[in-house]
Amino acid sequence: xxxxxxxxxxxxxxxxxxxxxxxxxxxxxxxxxxxxxxxxxxxxxxxxxxxxxxxxxxxxxxxxxxxxxxxxxxxxxxxxxxxxxxxxxxxxxxxxxxxxxxxxxxxxxxxxxxxxxxxxxxxxxxxxxxxxxxxxxxxxxxxxxxxxxxxxxxxxxxxxxxxxxxxxxxxxxxxxxxxxxxxxxxxxxxxxxxxxxxxxxxxxxxxxxxxxxxxxxxxxxxxxxxxxxxxxxxxxxxxxxxxxxxxxxxxxxxxxxxxxxxxxxxxxxxxxxxxxxxxxxxxxxxxxxxxxxxxxxxxxxxxxxxxxxxxxxxxxxxxxxxxxxxxxxxxxxxxxxxxxxxxxxxxxxxxxx
Numbered sequence: 344x345x346x347x348x349x350x351x352x353x354x355x356x357x358x359x360x361x362x363x364x365x366x367x368x369x370x371x372x373x374x375x376x377x378x379x380x381x382x383x384x385x386x387x388x389x390x391x392x393x394x395x396x397x398x399x400x401x402x403x404x405x406x407x408x409x410x411x412x413x414x415x416x417x418x419x420x421x422x423x424x425x426x427x428x429x430x431x432x433x434x435x436x437x438x439x440x441x442x443x444x445x446x447x448x449x450x451x452x453x454x455x456x457x458x459x460x461x462x463x464x465x466x467x468x469x470x471x472x473x474x475x476x477x478x479x480x481x482x483x484x485x486x487x488x489x490x491x492x493x494x495x496x497x498x499x500x501x502x503x504x505x506x507x508x509x510x511x512x513x514x515x516x517x518x519x520x521x522x523x524x525x526x527x528x529x530x531x532x533x534x535x536x537x538x539x540x541x542x543x544x545x546x547x548x549x550x551x552x553x554x555x556x557x558x559x560x561x562x563x564x565x566x567x568x569x570x571x572x573x574x575x576x577x578x579x580x581x582x583x584x585x586x587x588x589x590x591x592x593x594x595x596x597x598x599x600x601x602x603x604x605x606x607x608x609x610x611x612x613x614x615x616x617x618x619x620x621x622x623x624x625x626x627x628x629x630x631x632x633x634x635x636x637x638x639x640x641x642x643x644x645x646x647x648x649x650x651x652x653x654x655x656x657x658x659x660x661x662x663x664x665x666x667x668x669x670x671x672x673x674x675x676x677x678x679x680x681x682x683x684x685x686x687x688x689x690x691x692x693x694x695x696x
Contacts, residue, residue, distance in 0.1 A: 346407070346409065346410035347370040347371065347372055347373075347407075348370075348371045348372065348373055348374050348376070348408070348409060348535055349370060349371040349395075349406075349407070349408050349409075349503060349535070350370045350371075350405075350406070350407045351367060351368060351369055351370065351395075351404070351405075351406050352368050352404050352405050352406075352407075353366055353367070353368055353403065353404040353405075354366075354367050354368070354394070354401055354403065354404030354405070354406060354414075355367075355401065355402065355403040355404065356387055356390045356391050356394050356399070356401070357390070357399065357401070357402070358387075358390045358393070358399055362559070363386070363387025363390045363391075363559065364386070364387040364390065364391060364556060364559055364560065364561065365559050365560060366403075366404075366560070367391070367404070367560075367561045368404075368561075369552075369554060369561060369564045371535060371537075371552075374533050374535050375529075375530065375532075375533030375534065375535055376535055376536075376551050376552070377526070377529055377530075377535075377536045377537075377538065377549055377550050377551050378536070378537045378538070378550055378551070378552050378553075378554065379537075379538045379539075379540055379545070379546035379547075379549055379550030379552070379553045379554070380537065380538070380539045380540075380546075380553075380554045380556060381540060381541065381543060381546050381553060381554065381555050381556065381582075382541075382555065382556035382557060382582075383541070383557070383582070384541065386556050386557065386559075387556065387559070388507075388539040388556060389431075389507050389539060391539075391556075392429055392505040392507055392537065392539055393429070394406070394414065395413075395414075395427065395503070395505060395537065396422055396425065396427050396429040396505055397413065397414070397419070397420060397421055397422035397424075397425050397427065398422055398429070400414065400419050401414050401415065401416065402416050403416060408425065408427070408502060408503060409502060413425055425502075425503075426501050426502045426503075427501050427502065427503045427504075427505060428449075428496045428499045428501035428503075428504050428505065429496070429505040429507070430492050430493055430495075430496040430504075430505070430506050430507065430509060431492070431507050435492050436480040436488055436491060436492060437480075438479065438480050438481060439479075440479075440480075441476065441477055441478065441479055442472070442475050442476050442477070442478055442479070442480070442483065442487075442491050443476040443477065445480070445491060445492075445495060446463070446466070446467075446476075446491055446494045446495045446498065447463065447498075448495055449494070449495035449496060449497070449498030449499045450462075450463055450498045450499075463498065465528075466494045466497050466498055466528075467494065469494075469524050469525075469528055470490045470491075470493060470494050470521065470524070471490075471517075471521075472487060472490050472491060472494065475487050475491070484512075485512035486512040486513040486514055486517075488512070489509065489510070489511070489512045489513060490513065490521070493506070493509050493525075497528070497534070500532075500534070501534070502535065503535050503536070503537070504529075504534050504535065504536040504537075505536070505537050505539075506536060506537070506538045506539065507539045508539060508540055508541065509525075509538060509540075510522065510525075510540075510542075510545065511540075511541075518545075522545060522548055522549060525549070526548070526549055538550065543571075543583055543585075546567065547567035547570075547571065548567075550567055551566065552564060552565065552566055552567075553565065553566070553567050553570045555570065555579050555582060555583075557578050557579070557582055558578065562575070562576055562578055562579055563575045563576070563579050570583075571583065571585065572626075572692060572694070573612055573692070573694060574624070574694065576696070577622070577696050580624055580696075585626055585627070586624050586625050586626035586627065586629070586665065587624075587625055587662070587663065587664060587665065588622040588623065588624055588625075588696070589601055589603070589604075589622070589623050589625060589662055589664070590602075590620065590621075590622060590623075591607065591620075591621055591622070591623040591695070592618065592619070592620055592621070593615045593616065593617050593618060593619040593621060593695075594606070594617065595617060596611075596617075597609060597610060597611070599615075599621065599623065599693065599695070601623065602659075602660060603640075603658035603659055603660055603662060604638070604658070604684070604688060605638070605686070605688070606687060606688065607623070607688045607689075607690060607693070608687060608688065608689050608690070609689055609690035609691065609692060609693040610690075610691075610692055610693060611692075611693045611695070612692050612693060612694050612695075613694075613695065615695055621695035621696065622695060622696045623693065623694070623695050624694040624695070624696070625664055625665075626665075627653050627665040627666060627667040628667045629690055629691075630664070630666045630684050630685070630688065631684070631685035632666060632668045632682065632683065632684070632685065633683045633684065633685035633686075634674065634683050635683060636683035636684055636685055636686055637683075637686070638683065638684045638686055639681040639682065639683055639684075640656035640657060640658055640664070640681070640682050640684060641656065641657045641679060641680075641681060641682070642654055642655070642656060642676050642677065642678055642679060642680045642681075642682050643655050643656065643657045643663065643678065643679075644678070645675075645676065645677075645678065647670070649670070650669070650670060651667050651668060651669055651670055652667070652668045652670060652675070653665050653666070653667050653668075654666045654667075654668060654676060654682060656682055656684075666682070666684070
């Protein structure tokens with residue numbers, strides 16, 4: 344049986360003697376995969392990266408890379424012998440070196456490698472930093488410093504690349520373009536990567552798998568589609584903040600009922616006996632707008648998102664429900680307008696807790 348590229352088994356991740364995340368297990372199946380870890384600030388995401396890189400030791404569990412044991416309670420391979428590169432969120436450039444010299448430190452680290460897959464000119468073009476090469480760290484923006492640090496990490500051509508909030512300081516107008524470039528180069532060169540981010544959209548785009556870390560636990564580890572559409576706990580729902588939970592009663596194998604919305608049909612992701620009282624997850628794209636419907640709810644908020652609006656609607660029982668509508672819809676509804684919901688309500692999948 345072929346070894347997984349990276350395997351983390353039952354690890355407690357600690358820093359300064361304090362356990363940050365308990366009993367974590369996940370794996371990266373093959374070289375070139377990108378994993379994203381999501382969670383609130385201070386939850387221990389950076390500690391996980393530091394530990395995988397060898398900067399922190401473990402007392403429980405094991406970490407294996409390419410079939411070789413890197414960390415356990417009996418063995419600890421030092422960082423310089425792991426061929427793992429870690430790029431921190433904060434500026435890690437040497438202040439007395441130019442940006443160019445800082446970046447070339449990464450190339451010096453891999454100068455003995457026989458097959459260089461990535462060269463200085465490639466990475467400069469990829470990250471659009473040619474204009475700052477002769478400047479010093481204090482002369483450039485936080486976003487430019489972050490991209491320079493990323494360039495240095497990429498040039499080391501590690502077996503495993505660890506990125507801590509790599510684009511947090513990049514301007515929003517440029518961030519999506521950098522995400523596309525970054526994913527393209529990581530995929531092309533098969534650089535296996537773990538990215539820590541607080542941005543779920545970034546994680547869903549970059550990651551082949553996403554891990555959600557909450558309350559000292561890895562709550563869910565799955566592909567982005569399933570994390571978004573099939574969250575496995577109320578904690579994950581609340582963290583992603585992509586919908587609301589409303590009370591409902593299961594009325595059949597493929598149906599349930601809510602006092603405000605009436606009958607709702609669809610396929611249950613998890614079995615719930617008839618008569619069960621549940622919390623139903625409603626995401627903005629679940630309900631359809633219909634001006635002619637007899638089910639009318641009051642508009643209490645409207646957010647413009649470019650390609651769509653997200654309306655917040657208030658039900659008779661004071662529940663607030665988000666509904667997504669394409670901006671090409673002929674009528675824009677104002678606050679306090681009545682907004683029609685299409686009946687019968689049919690959901691692609693029904694997620695309940």
